[in-house]
Amino acid sequence: MLPLSVWESESFFSHKDYIVLGCGFTGLWSAYYLKKLHPHRSVMVLERGFIPSGASTRNAGFACFGSFTELVADSKLVGDKEMLELLEMRFRGLKKIRNVFGKQRIGYEETGGYELISPTQYPDVNLLRTRIDQLNQQVRKITGIQKTFQLHDSKIKGFGLSGTAHLIENSLEGQLHVGKLCEALLQLVQSLGVTVLTNTEIHKLESSGKGVELFSNLPVILKAGKVLVCTNAFANDLIPGLDLKPARGQILLTSPVEGLKIRGCFHYDEGFYYFRNLGNRVLLGGARNKFLKEEETFAASTSAPVQEELEKFLKEIVLPGRSYTIDQRWSGTMGVGKEKKPIIKKINDHLFCAVRLSGMGVALAPQIGKTVAGMM
């Protein structure tokens, strides 16, 4: 190992006021807010990949406000208050993203979102209407819109969907290019004076009364006054005991489909299936609920059973009778737990974490970053 020069030890590897681990949306928004709050303090972000290599650049690119059945299920699981808190965070987060970057640079399109309701899900359409009204009443205070969710069955045929009894439109959902957003965010924090080191994997953290020492693949022990862990599902490697486990999400992308009718973001089955158009291609992901145990994995590959299930859904529901090929398949790792709420936690005076954004991190991360930066 080469000994460090004085120049190296007094710049890149010098003591930092704040070090953030993980260059996904949570780490980058946290670094953004730390620098905004403390322009004269040093902030560094460390990332183990050559580029940000977590869920943030491997997801489906939904500017995800939330689907009707998912929000109803969340209410049952965690109660109305927590469901609405998470919804408000997403609503504000999406606004923040649009305000900071505009739409064009990050491919943000306010396409609206749609949820497919199968014939067996809500056999009584009047009950469905009542539930939609109830949810609209609950979310009105947040969105300022009378009818955030509306039944739009007349659009089913226009989109060419099959096996769908009802379609619920949500005007606040949109889609974006998450690769471009991540790149833009990285450039933004660097322009604010944040140092970013990639290809740097942290193996161990040691807190003392003065700060935190970070052991990594670098030829030096890094030191910081305060450290924030934003390594998503991998955070237990550095902070054991968090209620956090991996959940692999798998995606496929079709070839261009001639005369493709679907436009926008689509959800099905409490958000466990999701698809959108990407130009004239269809990006489809999910089916994890059918293989929950198998998909509780850090493996970065795709698996045949999930991909076959996705292909079946594509053929039967999304693109019946159309011709296409599958051009790309990939997976990413979400951090999930018993609770749906993200973990924003002070471990000790010098160590903090912001993790477990499950499948909603694009919209949640700005608010999580703001909260944890304030806490630090």
Ligand SMILES: Cc1cc2nc3c(=O)[nH]c(=O)nc-3n(C[C@H](O)[C@H](O)[C@H](O)COP(=O)(O)OP(=O)(O)OC[C@H]3O[C@@H](n4cnc5c(N)ncnc54)[C@H](O)[C@@H]3O)c2cc1C
């Ligand atoms: C298939 C899939 C589809 C999804 N679709 C959507 C969607 O459409 N809309 C939406 O809002 N959300 C979606 N999500 C969820 C969303 O992507 C995540 O909630 C969000 O990206 C989490 O961001 P993060 O910064 O917390 O984590 P990550 O983006 O995972 O970032 C963590 C970073 O930490 C790095 N790291 C890990 N360990 C170490 C270490 N020891 N040292 C240094 N660096 C380390 C990783 O390389 C990674 O870059 C999806 C997720 C998946 C997997």
